[in-house]
């Protein structure tokens with residue numbers, strides 16, 4: 253029997269605020285254990301929470317970017333449960349009055365474009381982090397109280413690929429709005445999955461399971477693949493799916509049962525008596541509306557139009573805000589935006605991936621890339637040398653013109669000099685010469701390569717080719 257999958261996601265995003273949700277503790281990543289804590293985020297009796305306005309702004313901004321309705325009245329509730337990483341035994345969250353309702357994220361999956369609808373976006377506080385070392389267990393509360401925005405989707409996705417595309421699209425938008433750093437290594441984005449399957453042709457959704465606490469997009473993809481296959485096998489062998497919470501074991505590549513699913517009433521939600529409801533004025537929301545940035549899709553269309561670069565380039569560049577910013581600065585200084593785009597898309601992305609760096613840590617400036625493109629356009633360097641200079645700029649920075657001299661990469665465009673290399677190449681490769689004369693075109697390419705080698709990469713390759721053809725012809 254063929255089954256269709258139905259997937260919904262709850263994405264928890266650590267907001268990019270300097271301080272925590274309800275106190276003045278710092279949110280810096282990597283600080284010593286339990287050094288960023290105070291009576292409020294440790295839940296001492298009598299400590300009073302104060303709402304972080306910046307966290308509210310970032311949540312509302314997210315709703316505005318995603319087309320949600322903004323609730324002008326919202327409130328915080330206590331979600332009561334016991335867990336060692338939560339010292340108060342309740343988490344401050346939002347129950348029936350979240351900041352944002354509805355909205356959607358447009359995703360592209362293969363050729364298909366579709367909208368994934370959102371149920372709500374609310375704000376809560378993060379919990380601490382349990383650590384287990386050998387037989388010892390401890391808790392680091394630095395993360396407790398960090399503002400955590402939860403984006404809840406409708407069950408609108410039908411495959412692991414769509415879920416993956418959704419997470420990428422959401423991450424891009426949140427980056428553009430400077431809402432979150434969305435750094436997966438630092439645990440900025442974590443995700444719960446709801447997944448069910450039903451026989452093709454049936455409307456009613458099947459029994460769903462929840463997979464908790466995925467912290468990589470790849471993990472979400474793999475866990476869904478596993479879970480859909482598992483549910484299919486259970487149903488095909490006449491079994492039933494039980495509604496339960498499961499966890500993803502990335503090492504073994506399986507999901508396994510944790511506990512039966514809690515219902516909302518298990519949490520005994522009630523309004524937090526220490527916090528007044530949040531009332532947002534129309535003026536306040538309008539003011540925040542001004543912060544809505546150009547979003548990745550809009551930017552992609554504009555980049556293609558404004559710089560006359562292919563749609564594909566525009567898409568790669570706009571996927572990362574920092575990359576697109578860098579490209580635009582360099583392209584604005586150059587008369588050849590396509591060449592700038594080529595460098596950014598090939599050399600820049602390759603080096604960043606190789607060295608696992610972010611663009612802000614690279615030493616190359618938009619100015620120096622524009623100059624490098626100019627040197628290549630003027631024929632002062634060939635493309636190989638340009639790549640070498642790019643790598644040097646990336647690593648250490650500097651002026652491309654001076655690097656070109658210092659690295660001895662000035663292109664040889666002097667016909668006399670190149671003729672010498674051509675003669676030598678022909679003399680030492682008589683077989684290629686006769687092959688070419690016998691009609692083997694490929695031999696020419698080999699001889700051009702030999703000229704480049706003899707000139708230590710500095711010969712102008714077009715001139716080498718022309719001269720070779722003359723002499724061979």
Ligand SMILES: [Zn+2]
Pocket residue numbers: 272275276277288289290291292293294397
């Ligand atoms: Zn604190």
